[in-house]
Amino acid sequence: MKRLLSILLVVCLVLSVALTGCGDTTGKGAGPDTPSGGGTSTDGGSTGGDRVISHDKEITIDNYNVAANYQGVQSGWFGKLLKDKFNITLNILAPQVAGDALYQTRISSGNLGDLIVLEGSDFADCVQNGLIRDITEEIKNWPNLMEYFHQIETYNKSIPGNEAGKIYGIPCQMTNTSPTAYSQDVIYSSPQLRWDLYQAIGAPEIRDLDGLLDALEAMQKIHPTNEEGEPAYAMTLWPDWDGGDNMMGIANVVQLTTWYGEKIKGSVVLKPDGTFYKLTDKNGTYRKMLRFLYDAQRRGIVDPDSMDQDWNAVYPKIAAGRVHLLWYSWQGGFWNTAERLADGTAFIFVPVMDQNYYADSDTYYGSGRVFGIGSGVDEEKFLRLMEFLDWYASPDGLEYQHIGIEGFNYTRGSDGKLTIKNENALMDNLPVPEEWGGGGFNDGNNAINQWIVDAISINPKTGEPYSRTYWSTYKEATRTEMKRQWAEKFGAEEPAEWMKKNNKLIVSPNVSVTLPTDPNDIAVIRNSCEEILEEYSWKMIFCGSDDKFDALWDEMVAKMDGNDFDLVVQFDLEKWQIELDAKKAAMENQ
Numbered sequence: 001m002k003r004l005l006s007i008l009l010v011v012c013l014v015l016s017v018a019l020t021g022c023g024d025t026t027g028k029g030a031g032p033d034t035p036s037g038g039g040t041s042t043d044g045g046s047t048g049g050d051r052v053i054s055h056d057k058e059i060t061i062d063n064y065n066v067a068a069n070y071q072g073v074q075s076g077w078f079g080k081l082l083k084d085k086f087n088i089t090l091n092i093l094a095p096q097v098a099g100d101a102l103y104q105t106r107i108s109s110g111n112l113g114d115l116i117v118l119e120g121s122d123f124a125d126c127v128q129n130g131l132i133r134d135i136t137e138e139i140k141n142w143p144n145l146m147e148y149f150h151q152i153e154t155y156n157k158s159i160p161g162n163e164a165g166k167i168y169g170i171p172c173q174m175t176n177t178s179p180t181a182y183s184q185d186v187i188y189s190s191p192q193l194r195w196d197l198y199q200a201i202g203a204p205e206i207r208d209l210d211g212l213l214d215a216l217e218a219m220q221k222i223h224p225t226n227e228e229g230e231p232a233y234a235m236t237l238w239p240d241w242d243g244g245d246n247m248m249g250i251a252n253v254v255q256l257t258t259w260y261g262e263k264i265k266g267s268v269v270l271k272p273d274g275t276f277y278k279l280t281d282k283n284g285t286y287r288k289m290l291r292f293l294y295d296a297q298r299r300g301i302v303d304p305d306s307m308d309q310d311w312n313a314v315y316p317k318i319a320a321g322r323v324h325l326l327w328y329s330w331q332g333g334f335w336n337t338a339e340r341l342a343d344g345t346a347f348i349f350v351p352v353m354d355q356n357y358y359a360d361s362d363t364y365y366g367s368g369r370v371f372g373i374g375s376g377v378d379e380e381k382f383l384r385l386m387e388f389l390d391w392y393a394s395p396d397g398l399e400y401q402h403i404g405i406e407g408f409n410y411t412r413g414s415d416g417k418l419t420i421k422n423e424n425a426l427m428d429n430l431p432v433p434e435e436w437g438g439g440g441f442n443d444g445n446n447a448i449n450q451w452i453v454d455a456i457s458i459n460p461k462t463g464e465p466y467s468r469t470y471w472s473t474y475k476e477a478t479r480t481e482m483k484r485q486w487a488e489k490f491g492a493e494e495p496a497e498w499m500k501k502n503n504k505l506i507v508s509p510n511v512s513v514t515l516p517t518d519p520n521d522i523a524v525i526r527n528s529c530e531e532i533l534e535e536y537s538w539k540m541i542f543c544g545s546d547d548k549f550d551a552l553w554d555e556m557v558a559k560m561d562g563n564d565f566d567l568v569v570q571f572d573l574e575k576w577q578i579e580l581d582a583k584k585a586a587m588e589n590q
Contacts, residue, residue, distance in 0.1 A: 072091070
């Protein structure tokens with residue numbers, strides 16, 4: 001699942017822009033071409049504390065970025081925005097594009113980049129190796145960043161060896177809610193079906209996974225093709241996200257384990273009762289959900305391209321109406337529009353009654369990734385990077401990131417409330433007027449693909465979240481017959497509300513901890529076992545018989561155990577217990 005968070009963050013814009021300023025925290029903000037900082041200087045620069053920051057000189061910022069799906073210079077409307085505001089050209093260095101070796105190459109050179117986005121564990125290693133700049137004193141000059149200083153300080157204190165509490169990193173996706181709050185209407189992963197097709201098969205109560213397969217098979221029978229005559233399937237899979245994101249296994253199985261209240265943590269699985277078990281337990285949810293996909297394939301309702309396609313081939317199929325089941329909340333952004341919500345053809349959560357859904361609470365302390373500044377940047381570039389990061393955490397900056405361009409993606413009413421415009425800008429790559437940079441909207445979208453503040457946070461300029469699905473204007477516009485029917489059938493206004501009312505939601509509190517990285521010997525074993533797990537998992541989905549499925553599982557487990565998998569399991573049990581203890585403490589202190 002190497003790109004799961006990355007794509008989630010991109011499609012926060014599908015949900016918020018698909019639509020999806022330097023400002024201060026009061027929302028008064030500056031003009032569209034005025035950089036932020038401590039104040040505005042007479043020469044058109046800005047001040048950070050008592051320093052004047054001139055923008056006369058164009059600078060290029062090298063952004064090493066594990067979240068980025070694009071490598072190269074930021075172009076289009078967001079590139080123009082950065083040029084106009086800060087006279088900055090942003091050059092993205094993306095290991096997801098260039099390959100994992102890019103990290104070691106940059107580390108070996110002693111220069112990872114100017115602006116850096118890393119997973120928390122790698123960030124801590126880079127701090128210890130002197131590759132990240134200390135921003136302890138400088139951050140105090142930037143009011144928008146200081147709005148989140150409690151979270152920033154808490155994260156930095158968790159970095160091993162940083163007992164002095166110096167500030168090196170700025171967590172990604174912090175919120176202004178609380179560590180135990182769950183503010184979303186729809187959880188990250190749950191079964192979502194096309195409402196019209198679900199209604200057409202009689203809207204049956206779905207008791208378990210077999211019942212879900214029955215419903216999907218019936219839906220495929222009445223909708224075997226889309227309007228263009230292209231084949232449609234209950235589900236389509238893709239292998240290019242497998243591994244990573246602190247979970248072992250193929251991504252299309254890993255995420256589905258959360259439907260039964262469990263969360264994969266490396267080689268172990270966390271149960272709702274706070275205990276762990278080994279991923280390869282024959283009675284565990286990884287095998288259960290792998291069997292679910294195998295059963296679906298045996299019924300002929302899995303896209304036959306699944307083993308050979310990547311995500312770039314999948315999302316156009318969703319957008320073309322060729323998929324009947326979605327399991328990531330953000331995937332609906334490639335299909336659900338106001339028009340489809342109105343005519344009842346949109347995707348929406350349908351409960352499976354034996355499931356209890358795992359959800360992480362609001363990312364108050366951050367998502368696990370971290371922004372930092374390279375230790376090799378000179379003083380001029382350092383101040384301009386801090387200026388940019390402060391704007392990036394400001395209400396005006398967040399509106400650009402989570403909503404888009406005012407006048408193109410949304411309008412602002414006299415009451416300050418926002419209304420969506422060009423809802424399909426991202427999914428259809430709508431052309432952007434030249435005044436905003438030209439090109440397609442998606443082509444010019446923010447390639448950093450990561451934010452300091454999450455879209456569920458409250459925008460002080462509107463009193464509502466940045467995410468457009470929570471705007472009062474959006475809720476009013478999408479209060480459709482489909483939503484009325486759903487609410488009448490399930491007795492709740494929103495999916496998460498139904499889960500809470502029916503004790504079907506297991507919320508895991510957000511905490512800020514830095515976990516140990518794999519020693520070399522554990523890393524080698526983990527990688528070899530991951531390769532075995534992925535290879536056999538895909539074989540099992542498409543193996544063709546129950547006996548073959550069982551034999552392949554046993555063979556896979558034997559190979560992994562023969563490669564010292566239990567050493568990885570023991571390491572992970574100790575590692576993830578640190579996080580679990582912090583979660584328990586957060587619950588006790590709420």
